Amino acid sequence: MAKNIGKYGALLATIMAVAPFCAAQAQDAIKIGFVGGFTGYLAPYDQPTLQGIELAVEQINKAGGIDGKQIELISRDMRSDTAQAAVTAQEVVDQGVQVMIAPCDVDPAVATGQITQAAQIPTIAACASTPILPGMVGDYMFANYTADNLQATALADYALEQGYKNALVLLSRDTPYTEMLPRYFATVFEKKGGTVAATLEFKMGQQDFSAEVTKIKELSPAPDVVMTAAYEPDFPAFIRQLRSAGITAPVLGSDGIDSPTTLELGEVAEGVVFSNAGYPTPGSALEKFNADFKAHFGEEPSAIFTATGYDVIKVVEAAVKATGGNLEGPALRDAIDNLENVAVATGSITYKGMNRVPLRVVALNKVQGGQKVHVANVTPNGADVPPAQ
Amino acid sequence: MEYFLQQGLNALALGGTYALLGLGLAVVFSVLGLINFAHGELMTLTGYGIFYTLLMGVPYPLALLAGVLIAALAAVLMERIAFRPVRNASPTTMLLTSFAVSTILHILFQNLISARPKAIPVPDAIIGAVSVGSMQIGIIQLLSIAITAVSLLGLTLFLKKSLLGIAMRAAAEDFNVARLMGVNANMVISTAFAISGILAGIAGVLWLFQRGSVDPMMGFLPVLKAFIAVVLGGLGSLTGAVIGGFILGIIEVSLRAYLPDGMLAYRDAISLTLVILVLFFLPQGIVPRRESVR
Amino acid sequence: MPVTLLSVQKVAVRYGAIQAVENAELAVAAGEIVTLLGANGAGKSSLLNACMGLVPLAGGQVHFDGQRISGTRTEHVVRRGMTLTPEGRRVFPGLSVADNLAIGAAASPQLRRETAARRTEMYDLFPRLHERQKQLAGTLSGGEQQMLAIARSLMSNPKLLLLDEPSLGLAPNIVDQIFDIIAALRARGVTILLVEQNAELALDIADRGYVLAGGRIVLSGTPGELRASGLERVYLGAH
Ligand SMILES: Nc1ncnc2c1ncn2[C@@H]1O[C@H](COP(=O)(O)OP(=O)(O)OP(=O)(O)O)[C@@H](O)[C@H]1O
Numbered sequence: 030m031a032k033n034i035g036k037y038g039a040l041l042a043t044i045m046a047v048a049p050f051c052a053a054q055a056q057d058a059i060k061i062g063f064v065g066g067f068t069g070y071l072a073p074y075d076q077p078t079l080q081g082i083e084l085a086v087e088q089i090n091k092a093g094g095i096d097g098k099q100i101e102l103i104s105r106d107m108r109s110d111t112a113q114a115a116v117t118a119q120e121v122v123d124q125g126v127q128v129m130i131a132p133c134d135v136d137p138a139v140a141t142g143q144i145t146q147a148a149q150i151p152t153i154a155a156c157a158s159t160p161i162l163p164g165m166v167g168d169y170m171f172a173n174y175t176a177d178n179l180q181a182t183a184l185a186d187y188a189l190e191q192g193y194k195n196a197l198v199l200l201s202r203d204t205p206y207t208e209m210l211p212r213y214f215a216t217v218f219e220k221k222g223g224t225v226a227a228t229l230e231f232k233m234g235q236q237d238f239s240a241e242v243t244k245i246k247e248l249s250p251a252p253d254v255v256m257t258a259a260y261e262p263d264f265p266a267f268i269r270q271l272r273s274a275g276i277t278a279p280v281l282g283s284d285g286i287d288s289p290t291t292l293e294l295g296e297v298a299e300g301v302v303f304s305n306a307g308y309p310t311p312g313s314a315l316e317k318f319n320a321d322f323k324a325h326f327g328e329e330p331s332a333i334f335t336a337t338g339y340d341v342i343k344v345v346e347a348a349v350k351a352t353g354g355n356l357e358g359p360a361l362r363d364a365i366d367n368l369e370n371v372a373v374a375t376g377s378i379t380y381k382g383m384n385r386v387p388l389r390v391v392a393l394n395k396v397q398g399g400q401k402v403h404v405a406n407v408t409p410n411g412a413d414v415p416p417a418q
Numbered sequence: 419m420e421y422f423l424q425q426g427l428n429a430l431a432l433g434g435t436y437a438l439l440g441l442g443l444a445v446v447f448s449v450l451g452l453i454n455f456a457h458g459e460l461m462t463l464t465g466y467g468i469f470y471t472l473l474m475g476v477p478y479p480l481a482l483l484a485g486v487l488i489a490a491l492a493a494v495l496m497e498r499i500a501f502r503p504v505r506n507a508s509p510t511t512m513l514l515t516s517f518a519v520s521t522i523l524h525i526l527f528q529n530l531i532s533a534r535p536k537a538i539p540v541p542d543a544i545i546g547a548v549s550v551g552s553m554q555i556g557i558i559q560l561l562s563i564a565i566t567a568v569s570l571l572g573l574t575l576f577l578k579k580s581l582l583g584i585a586m587r588a589a590a591e592d593f594n595v596a597r598l599m600g601v602n603a604n605m606v607i608s609t610a611f612a613i614s615g616i617l618a619g620i621a622g623v624l625w626l627f628q629r630g631s632v633d634p635m636m637g638f639l640p641v642l643k644a645f646i647a648v649v650l651g652g653l654g655s656l657t658g659a660v661i662g663g664f665i666l667g668i669i670e671v672s673l674r675a676y677l678p679d680g681m682l683a684y685r686d687a688i689s690l691t692l693v694i695l696v697l698f699f700l701p702q703g704i705v706p707r708r709e710s711v712r
Numbered sequence: 713m714p715v716t717l718l719s720v721q722k723v724a725v726r727y728g729a730i731q732a733v734e735n736a737e738l739a740v741a742a743g744e745i746v747t748l749l750g751a752n753g754a755g756k757s758s759l760l761n762a763c764m765g766l767v768p769l770a771g772g773q774v775h776f777d778g779q780r781i782s783g784t785r786t787e788h789v790v791r792r793g794m795t796l797t798p799e800g801r802r803v804f805p806g807l808s809v810a811d812n813l814a815i816g817a818a819a820s821p822q823l824r825r826e827t828a829a830r831r832t833e834m835y836d837l838f839p840r841l842h843e844r845q846k847q848l849a850g851t852l853s854g855g856e857q858q859m860l861a862i863a864r865s866l867m868s869n870p871k872l873l874l875l876d877e878p879s880l881g882l883a884p885n886i887v888d889q890i891f892d893i894i895a896a897l898r899a900r901g902v903t904i905l906l907v908e909q910n911a912e913l914a915l916d917i918a919d920r921g922y923v924l925a926g927g928r929i930v931l932s933g934t935p936g937e938l939r940a941s942g943l944e945r946v947y948l949g950a951h
Pocket residue numbers: 727730731732750751752753754755756757758759799
């Protein structure tokens with residue numbers, strides 16, 4: 030009998046210990062919404078982003094929450110459809126979220142932002158990289174991922190450092206990324222003393238770059254560096270045909286080519302330098318993140334978007350701490366806007382003075398012997414970054 | 419002059435690939451009156467075929483061969499499973515069926531394989547260039563031209579010399595009378611699909627040499643170009659499909675080579691306008707299909 | 713008692729709601745020339761196509777050379793020894809004369825092996841085709857095309873040849889030539905079922921005849937009997 034009382038007593042004690050905790054979570058949780066494309070064309074980006082977000086939420090909650098407040102994550106699939114994004118965003122807003130995370134592409138991110146802007150809910154686009162995105166929506170919209178103009182600045186700085194003076198730029202007007210990133214590069218490169226020999230255009234998916242390559246061969250003087258934001262399948266096709274034609278100028282690319290395909294290109298891709306959002310150097314936060322990720326999910330991160338997703342939650346954490354727990358939209362918004370040097374998985378993030386497009390680390394990598402080799406982590410000077418257009 | 423020659427070669431290589439693709443569409447259209455929009459997925463299948471056979475440790479040349487054969491087999495199966503049941507239905511039904519096949523294959527690729535591209539290695543040996551006089555010609559380009567020429571020659575010989583080839587031409591001109599003469603209709607149609615599969619496979623290999631990866635959407639753009647080539651050349655005419663492919667290649671390369679920078683953005687619009695212009699004067703295409711003489 | 717080669721029993725052909733042939737009964741014995749007469753739209757071509765398995769039967773049966781052929785595929789019918797020279801000649805215009813002939817022998821491996829020999833025979837029978845063997849069929853004259861169409865059907869060495877309006881659209885002297893060929897074919901042992909609009913010519917050459925009107929056989933008999941029973945009335949009635 031006494032034994033039984035002891036058993037029930039323990040159970041009772043557990044219930045009494047947990048109950049107020051549950052109540053506290055219900056009343057005092059920080060609700061973060063994520064409208065993402067977990068199916069459809071955005072799945073390769075938004076799925077890993079969600080994993081990173083989940084990892085951050087779990088780590089913070091386990092450690093007692095943000096200043097004692099637990100995070101409640103409400104994630105919904107918008108099926109990579111812009112119209113659906115607006116509908117889903119409204120549903121999530123109706124559940125009373127205080128912060129929203131928007132999907133990985135400009136159009137659905139804008140659709141989400143238009144809902145949250147009206148509701149005065151600070152919103153962070155997890156991996157859309159167009160720097161004009163916050164300006165398109167309004168003062169509650171923030172970018173998170175390495176912006177195109179930031180990457181371009183890092184690449185231009187690197188090119189000048191290597192002593193390249195005459196650049197060839199290859200762009201495509203098909204997406205803002207493939208068009209503007211090279212244009213930002215050209216702006217910085219020319220402003221700092223380089224010249225742009227020619228700007229060539231391609232159509233995404235065109236496969237055949239023979240006409241463009243022949244034009245490059247005709248250039249006199251020959252360019253000493255080639256810069257492009259092309260990615261699969263255009264980049265592999267381009268660089269093969271470039272090298273086939275005997276053009277040996279070094280090639281600079283952006284994070285779109287941070288993919289196994291680039292490493293498997295063999296001889297032709299040797300020496301290609303490209304930027305991305307981070308490299309896990311020994312002892313770095315990213316290395317630790319990758320280890321935590323593996324421990325939690327039992328697999329290596331499939332893309333850098335896991336880490337940048339994690340970063341978003343760390344930014345929210347820093348902002349909530351800065352407001353002293355005030356979750357009102359305007360207060361949170363101002364707090365994010367003034368964040369400086371927040372430690373995140375990919376390094377550090379600064380919003381202060383950046384018009385809601387973060388200054389963050391850009392990693393430069395080189396293809397060497399079929400491997401991705403780290404060149405440097407750089408944080409461009411904020412004043413060098415060309416204005417978003 | 420050298421620039422011109424070089425660009426001419428470029429046009430030849432690109433046009434050749436379009437010609438192979440267009441020919442694949444035209445072979446099926448000529449006997450069945452069907453534009454098979456799932457033709458591009460046959461290219462994609464070649465890519466995945468090469469990817470997986472390489473993974474199994476099959477030597478590279480054999481993997482390429484396997485990729486082409488897989489496309490041929492898939493084309494024949496496609497006809498058996500999807501098109502035969504609707505063979506006597508309206509052309510619209512058949513067209514919609516081909517859209518459905520294309521979409522189903524997309525979804526299967528995305529969900530069973532991956533939405534992300536799979537890398538296909540290309541041997542370094544074929545990446546370089548050879549010098550001819552003062553010109554440098556890419557080996558892949560030469561290979562494209564040579565393979566296109568051999569394929570066209572092979573197909574021409576088949577159609578002209580073999581009874582099955584002659585039967586296919588007969589069926590293309592008058593399907594009912596070909597049947598009346600005892601030509602096996604299923605055999606002819608299966609052969610047409612097998613040929614279209616082989617052509618898609620060969621074009622797929624050339625495409626893969628350039629892009630180095632396969633993804634679910636790989637076949638989408640090429641089949642569109644092939645369709646333009648076929649309409650330009652004259653629906654149902656095999657010669658027309660080849661001519662249409664080469665003309666499309668020439669138009670595209672010349673625009674890219676000679677348009678002033680400011681106008682480059684409009685080059686697709688200009689090239690389609692040129693195509694429409696040709697069709698305005700030759701509504702049946704460059705080589706109109708022969709009507710049977712009564 | 714001559715062997716019955718073709719026997720058509722209670723055959724019906726329908727195209728949707730249209731009844732093209734109803735309850736047709738017809739027989740052709742080995743060595744005969746039988747003619748099938750009838751006005752435009754009477755159902756003659758439909759009946760021939762049905763025998764060949766080109767259009768499905770809506771009823772009835774067809775036997776050829778002692779075996780049931782209704783329901784089998786066209787190439788089997790050709791292999792058994794029956795071919796049709798279709799109305800309007802329908803040569804393959806983009807194929808050479810020689811290739812057109814080759815298609816005529818496509819129905820079985822046995823026939824394919826004999827292609828060269830059969831072609832030589834056809835060139836003997838139709839010297840004009842020999843001279844034009846490399847020419848595209850679409851460039852032949854109407855009479856030459858009709859000769860090619862007949863020769864193409866003969867490539868499979870048929871026991872029974874179905875001829876659908878071989879005189880259609882040809883000049884009178886060419887028509888005479890074609891009928892001479894038909895007579896010559898009979899002499900070579902080919903049995904013939906001849907569909908004709910030109911009833912006089914057909915009855916001159918035929919052993920027996922049938923008259924089809926509105927999809928039904930309304931008369932049958934020898935040429936003399938058919939002429940006596942007022943063929944013209946039937947034609948007029950059908951119009
Ligand atoms: N494919 C078809 N679909 C629908 N109706 C058809 C088809 N072929 C023939 N018919 C119809 O069947 C009927 C018989 O046609 P058929 O061609 O057999 O006549 P015919 O006696 O050969 O005429 P003609 O002397 O003009 O050649 C006609 O009313 C015709 O309109």
